[in-house]
Amino acid sequence: MNVKFSFDKATVERRSFTLEDVYQTIKSLFAAHNFPYIFEGDALSFSDKDHGDDFAVMWDIILSLLRSDWFVECAASCVWLDEDGKEDILSQAEKAQEQVYD
Numbered sequence: 001m002n003v004k005f006s007f008d009k010a011t012v013e014r015r016s017f018t019l020e021d022v023y024q025t026i027k028s029l030f031a032a033h034n035f036p037y038i039f040e041g042d043a044l045s046f047s048d049k050d051h052g053d054d055f056a057v058m059w060d061i062i063l064s065l066l067r068s069d070w071f072v073e074c075a076a077s078c079v080w081l082d083e084d085g086k087e088d089i090l091s092q093a094e095k096a097q098e099q100v101y102d
Contacts, residue, residue: 001055001082002047003062003089004040008076015070022074029061043077066093 007022023044027037035046035058048054062078065071066089078090 001058001080002045003058004043004045004077004079004081006043006076007074012074015074017070017074026065029064030058033057033061062089066090 005026007019009019012019012022019042026044030037030046035049035054037044037046039045046058048058062080065075065078072090072093075090077088080087080089
């Protein structure tokens with residue numbers, strides 16, 4: 001399983017960030033749990049490590065991002081890929097943010 005992120009450069013810059021700032025922030029969240037990453041063009045992907053808790057840890061990171069206004073505004077895509085197919089995670093941002101405020 002893996003998760004792939006891409007970002008809207010114009011929106012990132014409008015928020016006074018750089019793409020490198022955004023990539024570094026995302027990488028640091030996943031690096032804290034030693035998830036490997038690769039760049040695929042402008043997309044940043046993270047893969048599981050085949051540990052039993054990878055799914056839960058990755059989703060905790062993803063949910064924290066979905067609850068962040070900067071991430072939701074700057075992300076062009078966020079896609080989860082596993083043996084069951086792929087899922088557009090960014091479309092769930094509103095639901096994730098509602099859970100914080102309920």
